[in-house]
Amino acid sequence: MGLVSDLKTLYHVAFAPVKGTSHQARLESFYSGQADAYDDFRKRLLHGREEMMRWLPLAPGMRMLDMGGGTGSNIESLGDRLSAMQSVTIVDLCGPLLETAKARITARGWTNVDTAHTDVTVYEPAYGCNVDVVTFSYSLTMIPDWFRALQQAWRLLKPGGLIGVVDFYIARKWPTSGMKAHSWLQRLCWPAWFASDNVYLSWDHIPWLQAHFEPVVLEERLGKVPYMLGLKAPHYIFIGRKPLQ
Numbered sequence: 001m002g003l004v005s006d007l008k009t010l011y012h013v014a015f016a017p018v019k020g021t022s023h024q025a026r027l028e029s030f031y032s033g034q035a036d037a038y039d040d041f042r043k044r045l046l047h048g049r050e051e052m053m054r055w056l057p058l059a060p061g062m063r064m065l066d067m068g069g070g071t072g073s074n075i076e077s078l079g080d081r082l083s084a085m086q087s088v089t090i091v092d093l094c095g096p097l098l099e100t101a102k103a104r105i106t107a108r109g110w111t112n113v114d115t116a117h118t119d120v121t122v123y124e125p126a127y128g129c130n131v132d133v134v135t136f137s138y139s140l141t142m143i144p145d146w147f148r149a150l151q152q153a154w155r156l157l158k159p160g161g162l163i164g165v166v167d168f169y170i171a172r173k174w175p176t177s178g179m180k181a182h183s184w185l186q187r188l189c190w191p192a193w194f195a196s197d198n199v200y201l202s203w204d205h206i207p208w209l210q211a212h213f214e215p216v217v218l219e220e221r222l223g224k225v226p227y228m229l230g231l232k233a234p235h236y237i238f239i240g241r242k243p244l245q
């Protein structure tokens with residue numbers, strides 16, 4: 001972690017123009033200048049990723065897809081459980097981040113981890129709809145058709161398969177019983193602030209997940225945003241199971 005590296009990342013997050021006429025081109029334009037500094041800065045911004053990965057009730061031999069997996073840093077959180085997995089595929093549309101993921105795979109000598117450079121809304125592994133675990137770590141808010149990404153994950157998962165999601169969000173104006181409420185200022189400011197980086201906070205992710213999966217874990221939290229004078233943005237962790245039928 002260094003100030004120069006942070007300043008470079010902040011420039012790309014706050015000022016660098018994002019160019020491109022397709023989603024992939026815009027992602028690559030946004031990340032290409034900060035791919036090397038990505039992990040260090042996001043460690044302080046993207047809270048709850050390690051817990052989500054740690055809390056997944058994994059079993060040996062499972063096949064996992066990390067959708068919008070970027071640099072693959074979340075795979076590190078699997079720790080000793082990784083070697084017992086049958087396969088882990090990091091699926092992402094952004095070439096520069098996947099290059100970092102590939103370098104990590106080689107450096108760690110992970111033989112059961114690979115990458116797929118494609119859109120998660122249409123990705124299908126060669127082994128078909130036989131996936132045990134799908135994760136989305138801070139990717140749903142960057143996927144314009146996030147509901148298609150979730151529909152695809154649901155389709156690919158085996159009955160009883162697991163989904164793990166961690167992401168920014170915003171509460172509904174009238175949250176259902178037991179759910180957290182956010183002030184009108186939070187509900188107004190955070191979506192506008194994140195949207196400038198093409199990150200779209202939604203109040204519909206959690207209800208969608210609850211409607212399609214049996215909840216195992218749901219936590220709604222706040223996490224500090226670096227260089228924002230202690231301000232905290234809302235994020236959630238959801239782990240769920242696809243019903244057996």
Ligand SMILES: C[S@@+](CC[C@H](N)C(=O)[O-])C[C@H]1O[C@@H](n2cnc3c(N)ncnc32)[C@H](O)[C@@H]1O
Pocket residue numbers: 023027042046049067068069070071072073074091092093094097118119120121136137138139142143144
């Ligand atoms: C904020 S980053 C999170 C990366 C990683 N999951 C993490 O936790 O550090 C969002 C990721 O979603 C990817 N992404 C956005 N839209 C995508 C799509 N339609 N298909 C695949 N990846 C996508 C981006 O390229 C980026 O790597």
